[in-house]
Amino acid sequence: MSQDKNKICDPKVFEEIFRTYAKDLKRFLYFKTRDMDVAEDIMQDTFVTLWSNCSNVSYEKVKSYLFTVGNNLFLNMKKREKLMRSHQNEVSSRPTNESPEFIMLEKEFLEKIERTIANLPENDREVFLLNRIEKKKYREIAEKLDISIKTVEKRMHNALKTMKEHIGKV
Amino acid sequence: MKKESLHIENDAYLAQWMSGEISDTELNNFVSEEDARAYFDLREGLHIFEALEQPLERSFTAVQNRIRTKESAKVRKLYLRWAASVAAVAIVFFGLFSMLNQGNTVIHTSIAEQKIITLLDGSEVIVNAKSELSFNKKTWEARREVHLTGEAYFKVKKGSTFSVITENGTIDVLGTQFNVNSNQDYFEVNCYEGRVEVSNLEKNYILNPGKAFRRINGNDQEQWNFGNTTPSWIAGESSFKSVPLKYVILSLEKQYNLKFDSTKIDDNLVFTGSFGHNDIEVALASVFRPMQIHYNIRDDVIVLN
Numbered sequence: 001m002s003q004d005k006n007k008i009c010d011p012k013v014f015e016e017i018f019r020t021y022a023k024d025l026k027r028f029l030y031f032k033t034r035d036m037d038v039a040e041d042i043m044q045d046t047f048v049t050l051w052s053n054c055s056n057v058s059y060e061k062v063k064s065y066l067f068t069v070g071n072n073l074f075l076n077m078k079k080r081e082k083l084m085r086s087h088q089n090e091v092s093s094r095p096t097n098e099s100p101e102f103i104m105l106e107k108e109f110l111e112k113i114e115r116t117i118a119n120l121p122e123n124d125r126e127v128f129l130l131n132r133i134e135k136k137k138y139r140e141i142a143e144k145l146d147i148s149i150k151t152v153e154k155r156m157h158n159a160l161k162t163m164k165e166h167i168g169k170v
Numbered sequence: 171m172k173k174e175s176l177h178i179e180n181d182a183y184l185a186q187w188m189s190g191e192i193s194d195t196e197l198n199n200f201v202s203e204e205d206a207r208a209y210f211d212l213r214e215g216l217h218i219f220e221a222l223e224q225p226l227e228r229s230f231t232a233v234q235n236r237i238r239t240k241e242s243a244k245v246r247k248l249y250l251r252w253a254a255s256v257a258a259v260a261i262v263f264f265g266l267f268s269m270l271n272q273g274n275t276v277i278h279t280s281i282a283e284q285k286i287i288t289l290l291d292g293s294e295v296i297v298n299a300k301s302e303l304s305f306n307k308k309t310w311e312a313r314r315e316v317h318l319t320g321e322a323y324f325k326v327k328k329g330s331t332f333s334v335i336t337e338n339g340t341i342d343v344l345g346t347q348f349n350v351n352s353n354q355d356y357f358e359v360n361c362y363e364g365r366v367e368v369s370n371l372e373k374n375y376i377l378n379p380g381k382a383f384r385r386i387n388g389n390d391q392e393q394w395n396f397g398n399t400t401p402s403w404i405a406g407e408s409s410f411k412s413v414p415l416k417y418v419i420l421s422l423e424k425q426y427n428l429k430f431d432s433t434k435i436d437d438n439l440v441f442t443g444s445f446g447h448n449d450i451e452v453a454l455a456s457v458f459r460p461m462q463i464h465y466n467i468r469d470d471v472i473v474l475n
Contacts, residue, residue: 022226036221047233109215146376153182160184164208
């Protein structure tokens with residue numbers, strides 16, 4: 001049992017945990033904060049906290065630990081912000097699109113995007129991911145895959161079209 | 171009518187709009203206003219999606235740095251002298267270590283041994299007997315690059331270009347499954363999934379799934395199709411298709427600790443067939459019987475005639 005408790009203190013295990021959950025945690029925090037940089041900061045804080053408590057957290061429960069800590073850090077930040085605002089008598093800077101419905105919709109929207117990308121035909125998906133995630137230009141993709149730029153553009157076009165049809169409106 | 175004709179002329183306008191060649195207003199010439207709005211929303215969502223999908227290597231380094239500074243601050247208060255001496259020793263060792271080792275990781279397999287390795291990005295490599303695979307941990311983030319002598323099967327995770335560098339040429343892929351065999355002047359690449367680019371000094375080849383490429387002794391580039399979904403050697407059997415006997419013997423030497431004397435035979439004869447990795451008698455018989463070659467064991471050397 002004690003062996004299991006110290007498992008996370010092994011840098012290799014810690015790194016593996018980071019690679020497994022960091023993206024999900026950041027995504028979760030993004031939906032809460034609506035700010036990519038803040039989400040990134042809290043995500044890093046969460047993992048630093050995990051490391052300093054590594055001997056007290058069991059490997060099996062690390063996922064829920066991460067999300068709980070992340071959520072608490074987010075709530076603390078909100079509290080601090082609220083306190084600061086009340087002192088400065090300021091109004092909230094982001095009044096509109098924070099309604100829970102909007103967040104839900106956007107979350108669903110992103111999930112739909114993810115699913116649709118996974119279901120794109122192999123050729124279209126390859127071009128789409130090279131362009132959007134790897135930030136390669138159409139010309140570079142054409143060279144890489146040994147096809148014409150025209151073909152690359154057509155595949156990209158088809159990918160976008162398929163996505164729009166599957167996803168519809170927000 | 172204008173919309174109609176534009177449709178026929180340009181069937182990639184969405185790609186051009188995504189890359190900024192066509193403006194948002196111009197997009198309205200191609201699609202209805204409602205569709206245009208849907209595309210704007212899609213682009214918006216994609217931006218967030220892209221930001222969330224970015225690799226987190228830098229974040230991990232940041233976390234590590236923060237942990238390190240935090241720990242050193244904590245330790246100093248409690249055991250200052252002890253920590254200082256430990257740190258000094260650690261620094262000396264680390265210095266020596268990094269001087270001797272430039273972040274290179276080398277994986278060897280001995281005769282009849284196979285190793286399964288997971289690389290830093292999660293890609294898998296199965297290394298066949300008597301082969302060597304090396305990669306540099308420090309430059310891995312910038313370049314996914316491995317050096318190979320011998321034979322290995324790769325399952326590459328999607329991502330930036332993944333290169334396998336051999337003496338006989340370089341293989342570039344994005345995310346696929348393929349097998350590379352580079353032994354002396356024998357060079358064979360089989361593509362099982364995705365798309366593989368093979369380049370040597372003279373030429374470039376693109377392989378699609380089920381296609382293989384081979385070059386022996388610097389000439390006779392050949393390409394052919396095959397049917398299996400993973401290399402047979404992973405399941406303990408080496409297969410050959412019209413391969414000069416010389417390389418088959420080399421392969422036998424790698425699986426069984428054997429030496430061959432092939433001075434009395436023509437080792438350029440071509441062999442098609444396979445041998446198993448478990449039973450030496452059966453293996454020898456399955457290679458040399460069909461070729462009508464006799465073999466005798468003499469002082470640990472197998473003489474062929």
